[in-house]
Amino acid sequence: MVDRVPVTLDRRSPVPLYHQLAEQLREAVTSGRLQPGDPFENELALAERLGLSRPTVRRAIQDLVAQGLLLRRRGLGTTVANRQIHRRAELTSLYDDLQRHGETPSTTVLDLRTATDETAARALGVPADTPLHALIRLRSAGDRPFAILRNWLPPAVGDVTRTQLERDGLYAVLRERGVRPVVAHQTIGARRPTAPERRRLALRATDPVLTMTRAAFDATGNPVEYGDHIYRADAYTIDVTIDER
Numbered sequence: 001m002v003d004r005v006p007v008t009l010d011r012r013s014p015v016p017l018y019h020q021l022a023e024q025l026r027e028a029v030t031s032g033r034l035q036p037g038d039p040f041e042n043e044l045a046l047a048e049r050l051g052l053s054r055p056t057v058r059r060a061i062q063d064l065v066a067q068g069l070l071l072r073r074r075g076l077g078t079t080v081a082n083r084q085i086h087r088r089a090e091l092t093s094l095y096d097d098l099q100r101h102g103e104t105p106s107t108t109v110l111d112l113r114t115a116t117d118e119t120a121a122r123a124l125g126v127p128a129d130t131p132l133h134a135l136i137r138l139r140s141a142g143d144r145p146f147a148i149l150r151n152w153l154p155p156a157v158g159d160v161t162r163t164q165l166e167r168d169g170l171y172a173v174l175r176e177r178g179v180r181p182v183v184a185h186q187t188i189g190a191r192r193p194t195a196p197e198r199r200r201l202a203l204r205a206t207d208p209v210l211t212m213t214r215a216a217f218d219a220t221g222n223p224v225e226y227g228d229h230i231y232r233a234d235a236y237t238i239d240v241t242i243d244e245r
Contacts, residue, residue: 007050017052024059029069029080040078068237087181104142105169109138109162119230120152123185123215124223133159135170138200145201147231155213174224181216181224186213193230201232208233 006027009020010044028034040061041049047057061078064070071081082174115134121127133153139146151158151170164173171181193203201209209230216224 002041002045003034004041005033007052007082009052016055018059018063021050021052021057022063025060025064025212026067026069029064034080036080037051038080040080042077064113081148085144106140106142107166108140109135110138110148111166112162112165114159117152120226120228123213123226124152124154124155126223131155133157135160136163137165144235145150145232146235147229148197148200150228152226154225156222157224170225179224180218182219184214190233191230197230201230210236 005025007021007024011017013020017077034040039192043054043057043061046052046061047054050057061070061072065072065078068081068227070078072078112133112135114131116129117134118128118131120132120134122132124132126132132155135149135151137149137151139149145208149170157174158177160173162168174180191211193201193207193209197203197209198205198207203209211232212227212231214225214227214229216226218224
């Protein structure tokens with residue numbers, strides 16, 4: 001049976017009707033009212049129920065399809081897609097992304113030490129023998145592991161504690177210290193996980209992981225952090241918007 005999502009539209013609002021509709025449908029999916037695999041009310045029925053044109057409803061539904069929240073298949077109709085966490089290619093943290101999607105993130109610090117690393121040092125533009133604050137964390141939502149996060153911080157940023165990292169996201173901890181990244185070079189890819197990574201993320205041998213490396217800097221060009229992260233590909237996407245001006 002199709003669950004009809006309650007929708008309230010303000011036709012006097014300057015906010016377009018398709019956007020009002022899309023936001024309320026998105027909330028029904030992200031809040032868990034609609035579960036992965038649930039059938040979604042078809043375009044014609046939704047248009048008739050709400051007194052909207054089909055193009056308006058089609059645009060709202062297409063927004064959710066583009067975000068990976070709905071799945072349209074010829075002959076099978078529209079269903080709720082498997083739950084994924086979406087990250088925009090911008091300076092946010094996974095902790096922020098999970099919270100924005102209504103999840104409760106948790107962190108397990110796997111390693112925290114001072115060490116040298118040539119790759120991280122080169123990305124941050126500091127000498128190869130610079131002692132960096134190196135940290136490895138396992139990020140989960142509930143009891144489900146999402147990502148392994150490896151980061152290196154330069155000495156000027158200051159040391160961070162296990163308690164701080166398990167309480168909050170790294171960028172929130174840095175903001176508390178007055179450190180704010182504003183520009184970054186980021187590379188996105190995919191690969192097979194190593195055996196230890198598969199165990200940490202509860203993956204099968206054939207499951208891929210998404211990868212992202214990022215070197216971030218503050219407004220004056222000082223290095224803030226270098227990250228080398230992997231994410232479960234079945235639970236995470238990275239959205240990139242191209243704006244040609």
